[in-house]
Amino acid sequence: MATRKIERIVKPSAPHFVGDGFRVHNFIPGAAGLDQKRMNPFILMDYNSKFYFPPTDTPRGVGVHPHRGFETVTIAYKGRVAHGDSSGGGGVIAEGDVQWMTAASGVLHKEYHEETFSKEGGDFHMVQLWVNLPAKDKMSTPKYQGIRNADIAKYDLPNEGGYVEVIAGNYKDVLGSASTFTPLYLLNLRLNKGGEVPLSFSTGFNTALLVVEGSIRVNNEEDVPTDHLVLFENNAEEFTVTATADAVVLVMSGEPIDEPIVSYGPFVMNTQEEIVQAMEDFQAGKFGRLED
Template sequence: MKLKSIEKIIKPGTPHFVGDGFRVHNFIPGSSTMKRMDPFIMMDYNSKYNFPPTNTPKGVGVHPHRGFETVTIAYKGRIEHNDSAGGGGVIGEGDVQWMTAASGVLHKEFHETAWSKKGGEFQMVQLWVNLPAKDKMSMPKYQAIANADIKKVLLPDNAGIVEVIAGEFQGEKGPAHTFSPISMFNLKLKKGAKTSLSFPSHYTTSLVMIEGNSMINENAEVFEDHFALFKSDGDTVTIEATTDCIILVLSGEPLNEPIAAHGPFVMNTQQELIEAFEDYNTGKFGSLN
């Protein structure tokens, strides 16, 4: 066992709005390049924010995607969404929306209508996961992952639980299908609890402190709403909760392929980007009202 060194800890920067419904801090690529974070190429974190009641749901209108997957994890609040491939629904607290844009979809997402009328605390993560070149032009698909379907592993001594969204932990596999090896866990620890996680040394590994504070590798405290990135120099991360906490843990094998990105399209070459814009402008992504 060798500890993964911490490369850096990033505090949340100045937030900005995506549409009018998502007040986010950008951690990827804001804190590191897409190449460094491969296969995780974008992360917007909506820290806890209170939205007042409204009869007009806030969110983001119709927009395109191609070449990657969007993963939305809801911690507080409720989100409605639809795409031009027929995917959609509502994700509530603890649920996950995993949309494979692949060859191209139109998408929109808003606060759920009923939730909007009451308002309240809203918190979420949206992550973009890159697709291998061979899968970028595959058919779009959608995975609605309810919290009840997420595997939950109890830690010894009543220390807490690990919710396995993707990948495997102690023999329990998460429900998400992925195109490359990825682990995605919600780690929920009680104050004073200790645990360790292991991932291959060359995997890109990071965490977001969703709630509370924790001591990482016995020498670095990571505070609420902060992001920590690990070097590819070891295989183990130790965590001790200094308060009750919730931690989003990400680890994935880099694709090590060229990245050509512009706006909502992430491909491998500039020519593929040009084709993506042409296909979008000529209606090949379908329609969505």
């Protein structure tokens, strides 16, 4: 059977700050070949590689800001984040947890380092994805999924190779914990050195992985170090990941949404007119209220 081949391996860009609490490398749409159309339904990936924040009495983060037309997915590997939005969603996620916010018709949103973490300081390590919504769902009711690591379904690999956390989609008939609007997979591979994972996604699904910790070999051919992203061709279904050191790997694959993408800052819609309407609705206070 044909093997899904690597299209490119992307090294992290120079980091920049989002607010004062997120030191990120932007892979989507900032890196060459990773624009929103190519990666759809994944239209943004900011990666906060492991970074030490010293103690502070004032939590770092991003103050109140709007979103419309997509979902934000925040995966915590180190540190703790407090989330709040104007639809009533919110909570704290810690190591291994996931926040999945559906902005849809519009919310105000804020996210900060959790208060105790801020006072103690420590390593902070996160991924935030923006997941596109189809036109029919862009103006649906906002919702929030706070997913604790203990509740994430897991598949144990043979030969003490580690395990797969199924955040969304499925792996070997183990169903993911998150509900999604379109077919997509989001997996954390937590591998011991030598552990191997066979993976298979529909040929047309846009597919990538990020090496969060450790190092891996893809298809027993190409080595990929920490903090690098692998983009796969849409030429076949199956590939393998082998840990050349203890590793954590985020895998994402999704069915493209074959619709126009028009984005402006925190709004992602299908037409320029819808972007203008989003701005007017935000200025008119139609996204609700949220204290900073």
